[in-house]
Amino acid sequence: MTMAPESGTDQIGSPRLRKEDARLITGQTEWTDNIRQTGMLHVAFRRSPHAHARIVSVDTSAALQQPGVVAAYSGADFAAEQGSLPCAWPVTEDMLLPDHPPMAVDEVRYVGEAVACVVARDAYAAADALEALDVEFEPLPAVIDMESALAEDSPLVHAGSGQGQGANKAFEWPMASGDVDSAFDGADVVVTRRYHQQRLIPAAMEPRSVVCRPDGDSFTLWSATQVPHIVRLMLAMSTGVPEHKIRVIAPDVGGGFGSKLQVTAEEVLALLLARRLRKPVKWTETRTEGFQTTHHGRDQIQDVSIAADSDGRIRGLKVDLLADMGAYMMLVTPGVPILGAFMFPGIYKMDAYAFHCTGVFTTKMPTDAYRGAGRPEATYAIERIVTELAEEIGMDPMELRRRNWITHEEFPHTGVAGLTYDSGNYEAATDRAVELFDYDGLRAEQRRRRESGDPVQLGIGISTYTEMCGLAPSRVLGQLSYGAGGWENASVRMLPTGKVEVVTGTSPHGQGHVTSWSQIVADRLGVPFEDVEVLHGDTRVAPKGMDTYGSRSLVVGGTAVVEACDRVLDKARRLAAHMMEADEGDLEFSDGRFTVRGTERPSTSMQEVALAAFAAHDLPEGAEASLDADATFDPENFSYPHGTHLCAVEVDTETGDVSLRSYTAVDDVGTVVNPLIVDGQVHGGLAQGIAQALFEEAAYDSDGNLVTSTMADYPVPTAADLPDFTLDRTTTPATTNPLGTKGVGEAGTIASTPAVVGAVVDALRPFGVRDLRMPCTPQRVWRAVAEAREAGRSEGGQR
Amino acid sequence: MPHIRVTVDGVSYDDQVEARRLLVHYLREELGKIGTPVGCDTTNCGACTVLMDGHSVKSCSVLACQADGHDVTTVEALAADGDLHPIQRAFHEFHALQCGYCTPGMMMAALDLLRDNPDPSDDEIRQGLEGNMCRCTGYVNIVRAVREAAAAMSETAAAPESEPRATGVPPQMVREQEPAPHAASGGASS
Numbered sequence: 009m010t011m012a013p014e015s016g017t018d019q020i021g022s023p024r025l026r027k028e029d030a031r032l033i034t035g036q037t038e039w040t041d042n043i044r045q046t047g048m049l050h051v052a053f054r055r056s057p058h059a060h061a062r063i064v065s066v067d068t069s070a071a072l073q074q075p076g077v078v079a080a081y082s083g084a085d086f087a088a089e090q091g092s093l094p095c096a097w098p099v100t101e102d103m104l105l106p107d108h109p110p111m112a113v114d115e116v117r118y119v120g121e122a123v124a125c126v127v128a129r130d131a132y133a134a135a136d137a138l139e140a141l142d143v144e145f146e147p148l149p150a151v152i153d154m155e156s157a158l159a160e161d162s163p164l165v166h167a168g169s170g171q172g173q174g175a176n177k178a179f180e181w182p183m184a185s186g187d188v189d190s191a192f193d194g195a196d197v198v199v200t201r202r203y204h205q206q207r208l209i210p211a212a213m214e215p216r217s218v219v220c221r222p223d224g225d226s227f228t229l230w231s232a233t234q235v236p237h238i239v240r241l242m243l244a245m246s247t248g249v250p251e252h253k254i255r256v257i258a259p260d261v262g263g264g265f266g267s268k269l270q271v272t273a274e275e276v277l278a279l280l281l282a283r284r285l286r287k288p289v290k291w292t293e294t295r296t297e298g299f300q301t302t303h304h305g306r307d308q309i310q311d312v313s314i315a316a317d318s319d320g321r322i323r324g325l326k327v328d329l330l331a332d333m334g335a336y337m338m339l340v341t342p343g344v345p346i347l348g349a350f351m352f353p354g355i356y357k358m359d360a361y362a363f364h365c366t367g368v369f370t371t372k373m374p375t376d377a378y379r380g381a382g383r384p385e386a387t388y389a390i391e392r393i394v395t396e397l398a399e400e401i402g403m404d405p406m407e408l409r410r411r412n413w414i415t416h417e418e419f420p421h422t423g424v425a426g427l428t429y430d431s432g433n434y435e436a437a438t439d440r441a442v443e444l445f446d447y448d449g450l451r452a453e454q455r456r457r458r459e460s461g462d463p464v465q466l467g468i469g470i471s472t473y474t475e476m477c478g479l480a481p482s483r484v485l486g487q488l489s490y491g492a493g494g495w496e497n498a499s500v501r502m503l504p505t506g507k508v509e510v511v512t513g514t515s516p517h518g519q520g521h522v523t524s525w526s527q528i529v530a531d532r533l534g535v536p537f538e539d540v541e542v543l544h545g546d547t548r549v550a551p552k553g554m555d556t557y558g559s560r561s562l563v564v565g566g567t568a569v570v571e572a573c574d575r576v577l578d579k580a581r582r583l584a585a586h587m588m589e590a591d592e593g594d595l596e597f598s599d600g601r602f603t604v605r606g607t608e609r610p611s612t613s614m615q616e617v618a619l620a621a622f623a624a625h626d627l628p629e630g631a632e633a634s635l636d637a638d639a640t641f642d643p644e645n646f647s648y649p650h651g652t653h654l655c656a657v658e659v660d661t662e663t664g665d666v667s668l669r670s671y672t673a674v675d676d677v678g679t680v681v682n683p684l685i686v687d688g689q690v691h692g693g694l695a696q697g698i699a700q701a702l703f704e705e706a707a708y709d710s711d712g713n714l715v716t717s718t719m720a721d722y723p724v725p726t727a728a729d730l731p732d733f734t735l736d737r738t739t740t741p742a743t744t745n746p747l748g749t750k751g752v753g754e755a756g757t758i759a760s761t762p763a764v765v766g767a768v769v770d771a772l773r774p775f776g777v778r779d780l781r782m783p784c785t786p787q788r789v790w791r792a793v794a795e796a797r798e799a800g801r802s803e804g805g806q807r
Numbered sequence: 808m809p810h811i812r813v814t815v816d817g818v819s820y821d822d823q824v825e826a827r828r829l830l831v832h833y834l835r836e837e838l839g840k841i842g843t844p845v846g847c848d849t850t851n852c853g854a855c856t857v858l859m860d861g862h863s864v865k866s867c868s869v870l871a872c873q874a875d876g877h878d879v880t881t882v883e884a885l886a887a888d889g890d891l892h893p894i895q896r897a898f899h900e901f902h903a904l905q906c907g908y909c910t911p912g913m914m915m916a917a918l919d920l921l922r923d924n925p926d927p928s929d930d931e932i933r934q935g936l937e938g939n940m941c942r943c944t945g946y947v948n949i950v951r952a953v954r955e956a957a958a959a960m961s962e963t964a965a966a967p968e969s970e971p972r973a974t975g976v977p978p979q980m981v982r983e984q985e986p987a988p989h990a991a992s993g994g995a996s997s
Contacts, residue, residue: 025899032907033895033914035842035882042841130836132825213846213854213908213942262844262908263942295847518906518943684902691945692905719851719940727933727946756945 019527019537020747023684026523027542031260038259040217040232045288048219049078051281052134052291053274054124054141055300056116059150059371059712060165063114066124067142074126074140076133079285082124083111086280091246093336094271096238096491097343103179104369106166108336110273110280116145117165117335117371119713120300122273127281127289150712151176154309154330154368165335165369178333178367179342183349185424186360191324195315199397205385206782207307207332207706209722210378212517214262215298220278221288226253227279234264235271235555236515238339238492240547242271243279254279258545261517265696266377267302268517269557270339299717304706305378307332308345312352312389314397320408322397324360325424327352327389333367334374341376342367343490347476348382350425354390355434355474355650356412361424371712377557379696380754383475384761391471391762395770396778406442409472410435420743427476429648436738437674438472441652444734445672450656458774466669467657467771471763474650477751478563478742482642494642496560497552498568500529500576501636504622506615508533508540510572513553514565515545519753520685521561525569527681528747532573533614534600552640559649559751562681567745568641575637580617583635586628587620588612647742649750651675655763659771664790666702666768672734673759678742678750686752687735693756694733699725700757701764703783772796811875815840816884824871830864831855833871834881842883842911846940853939856912857881863919865912865938882911893959894918894952903952905943913939917953925961929954 031037066082083090086109093108111122124141128134149163156162157176165176192198219230227249233239236256244251261268274291281289293301311328331345349363380387394412398405413434414421422428442448447468454466479485482493499511510529514521526540543549553565577597584602585592588609595602601611617635620626624633656669673690680686703723707715716722723729741748761782768784769777775796780788808823815838824833834840834857843866846854850868857866858880885892894914897903904910913936920927920935927935932953933946941949 026902028907029899029904032904032910033882033891033898034886035840035911037842037844037907039841039844039908041844042835132827132832211942213852213906213940214844215846261906263906265942295849295852520905688902688905688944688948691947692943693945695945696942718849719847720849724852724940724942726937726940727950728937730933730946732929732947732950733945 019531026520040230041292043219043230048288049127050131050134053122056121060148061145064144070140071137074137076129077137079127083113087113094242095337097340099342099346100179110276118373151371176369181365183363188360188362191360192315195323196318198315200313203310205306205308208305209706210265210267212263215293217292218278219290220282222282228255230257233258234268237553256547258515264517265379269377296717303376307375310389314393320411322358322412326362329365334372336374338374338376344382348386351383351386353425379757384758387473387758388762430743431740433740438652441674445654463662465771467767469655469763469767471653471759473759475758476646477559478647479558479560480646496564496568497640498572499638500572502618506618510542511550512544514556514561524681559753562749563647563751568639571639572637584617645744647750649677653759653763655767657767661793664786668731674736676738677752679748689752690756694760697757697760701761809872813874814878828871830869830871831866843881854912856915863916894956897952897956901948901952903948909941
């Protein structure tokens with residue numbers, strides 16, 4: 009199925025099969041839980057059964073008597089050295105940033121928070137001994153609902169914060185652009201909706217796991233993490249172990265989706281335990297631990313208003329957001345809704361935009377980055393309300409979009425949220441999607457079903473999305489108070505035998521970096537694809553990097569690889585000219601060989617140049633031996649993938665069952681390096697976006713218990729729940745990086761949720777249904793229809 | 808501790824195991840068969856799926872002592888001498904894996920599915936893999952790969968030299984392997 013070029017060139021755009029697969033399909037993997045060390049001890053955590061409680065006492069003495077137990081500690085035992093888990097994104101100067109000890113010392117604030125640990129010779133013994141830990145709690149009031157949490161008389165999540173009543177408000181973050189009042193006052197139509205972004209559980213297939221081994225005064229820490237570089241830096245800052253004494257390795261990592269973009273309590277404690285016990289220690293979460301204590305995603309209440317003229321021209325947008333932080337600020341918890349702030353206007357031109365976010369503390373697991381991080385939430389709101397606006401005006405929702413979006417000729421375009429979209433072609437993607445989807449044919453079928461009163465109604469949902477990827481410009485991140493830069497680093501080294509090693513600062517977990525990076529290098533240096541090895545995920549091997557999240561790897565990290573290749577090529581060209589006794593300007597490089605332009609002289613290959621550089625017997629004046637180079641890339645702008653997703657659902661109005669009839673996605677992610685991988689990323693993203701629309705919700709009861717704490721309760725979709733997808737692409741290269749790539753990892757997730765919910769609501773419009781809360785479960789759908797019928801609001805046959 | 812005799816990937820083991828020891832932990836911790844990962848504690852995700860006498864089981868819900876007298880096949884027995892099994896080849900060629908964590912279990916479940924139904928429809932594949940979760944692929948390419956593997960395996964099965972093994976596992980499911988020395992250590996280290 010793969011027609012791949014034999015030589016190195018023309019690799020970009022080729023569906024090369026993945027180099028990564030060989031180990032993964034034969035079971036020769038190195039998951040963190042596969043790591044074994046001599047004398048390794050196993051850690052198990054005792055976790056709070058209460059959403060909120062004072063820790064009265066922790067007695068470890070009985071646990072210490074259990075067979076195989078080596079040590080047992082309470083949070084108080086580590087109080088002096090465990091520091092506070094870091095938050096790298098304090099979005100405002102006055103943001104409330106409570107202390108967040110890896111093991112709770114005085115008080116617990118969510119179910120699952122660690123209060124003590126047992127260290128034993130094997131994992132079974134450690135689990136057994138947990139039962140013997142005697143912990144006494146004094147329950148305190150749980151704080152579950154965001155709106156009640158903001159009430160004056162609400163119990164406080166952090167009573168000791170010194171902020172007094174109302175201190176469950178973590179921060180307020182406003183932004184305004186244009187004259188919002190006049191945009192709304194002068195509008196013919198204003199549509200207002202409240203959208204709920206339910207809390208989601210990332211549920212990467214690989215549970216979190218960490219192993220830490222002391223080596224003298226140094227530590228090697230393996231972790232199922234997306235961000236080994238950030239983990240190393242933050243471990244050093246929070247534990248006081250010098251940074252150069254910590255090596256972090258992310259071996260094979262079984263999915264992340266943002267949930268492994270974190271510095272976790274267990275990573276910090278693994279290091280502290282290894283230091284205290286002078287032994288390697290390991291902890292691997294159970295799935296219930298994972299659900300309770302790996303950060304959650306989304307959880308926002310969005311009050312959205314859009315103002316427009318009667319001809320459909322959008323004038324303004326207002327967004328008032330409540331964002332649930334959970335009990336603490338984790339690495340980028342407060343930054344997630346702020347990142348989303350810039351994306352609410354989507355692809356539409358408008359005069360004015362006002363955004364206001366309130367971050368709220370509750371006694372639940374903290375939220376943080378998850379699959380799109382802020383952008384799915386924003387895209388959901390704008391795409392849903394634009395469709396509602398079209399309904400209000402009586403215009404086809406696609407036509408309304410066409411009247412308001414930024415046209416192809418208008419790029420680059422600086423929008424109302426202040427972002428400059430560098431390139432895009434919404435018309436092309438939409439035209440293609442409409443054609444593939446048979447939009448007109450399905451609308452006709454929808455009319456027929458409505459007219460005949462078919463119990464199974466057809467709904468069509470639209471999402472014409474954009475997103476900001478390639479995080480990114482360090483200068484901009486600094487302006488947003490993010491604690492680090494967004495650059496990425498790569499090293500490319502030609503080995504004496506002509507093979508190539510590439511070191512990337514990105515840290516993949518399923519995205520196929522090894523393959524894509526090999527394609528880039530093969531293309532750039534004209535060497536065979538098979539001759540390229542990509543090294544990553546180990547702070548000793550790849551010392552410089554900002555890791556993998558936010559669809560930044562190819563856009564930023566891939567560009568760093570390109571630039572490092574170009575530097576290697578410059579060195580090679582100089583040496584080749586010297587070897588060929590020619591002027592550098594007369595050399596041509598193609599297909600991995602240097603030739604002297606306009607002559608019949610024999611060519612010289614990159615491999616020959618590499619060997620000559622290694623031997624260094626005869627280098628040009630001032631040249632250094634070896635052929636390698638390092639590059640750091642910091643883009644001047646984010647990148648802006650976009651696309652049009654269309655979804656058709658059949659809704660059984662008698663049972664509430666929703667079935668996906670067809671799904672068409674046309675994405676524009678700029679230049680594609682490997683179409684096979686890009687399609688795979690879109691497929692996976694679609695699955696998550698659809699799952700948010702139809703299946704998944706992390707539910708807490710009023711006491712703060714996570715009632716969806718296993719995979720039996722939390723409906724991760726299976727193959728039987730999802731359809732095949734129709735995918736296509738348009739290609740509008742990004743102008744802000746030499747590859748022209750825009751990033752793809754989150755596109756499917758961001759685009760699909762509003763398309764699917766929009767389709768379900770569309771199917772139920774004849775009954776007067778105008779909105780549904782996610783997930784649109786059969787019960788919710790059935791109830792919406794029943795209530796609408798009862799209210800006598802059915803407008804069957806009308807549209 | 809109960810005594811068990813179990814064949815794993817063609818090698819026989821006589822062992823003492825704790826009565827409560829799960830098969831997946833026995834495979835991973837004691838035999839070093841780390842190709843089978845653990846994904847959940849509730850038999851929902853299917854990452855730990857292995858074959859027992861040719862039928863898929865979730866090895867996190869089977870006690871090691873229940874495997875006494877049985878023939879267990881893990882992902883590590885599918886390929887021999889670098890010669891990939893058709894299911895492995897299909898997963899590779901159709902990009903049916905990303906992070907790869909669900910992949911061993913997914914392939915083993917697919918083998919059981921194809922054993923019962925050598926020519927499944929896409930719907931039957933989707934239903935057949937309902938006990939295995941993937942968070943990366945959206946399943947599209949997994950379904951394609953299983954369909955392709957079915958075709959490849961039916962060709963292999965039609966070849967005259969293929970004969971069913973005594974275990975009832977079609978020959979293409981388990982490749983003959985030299986009995987390996989007791990695979991004890993396993994596990995990657997630094």
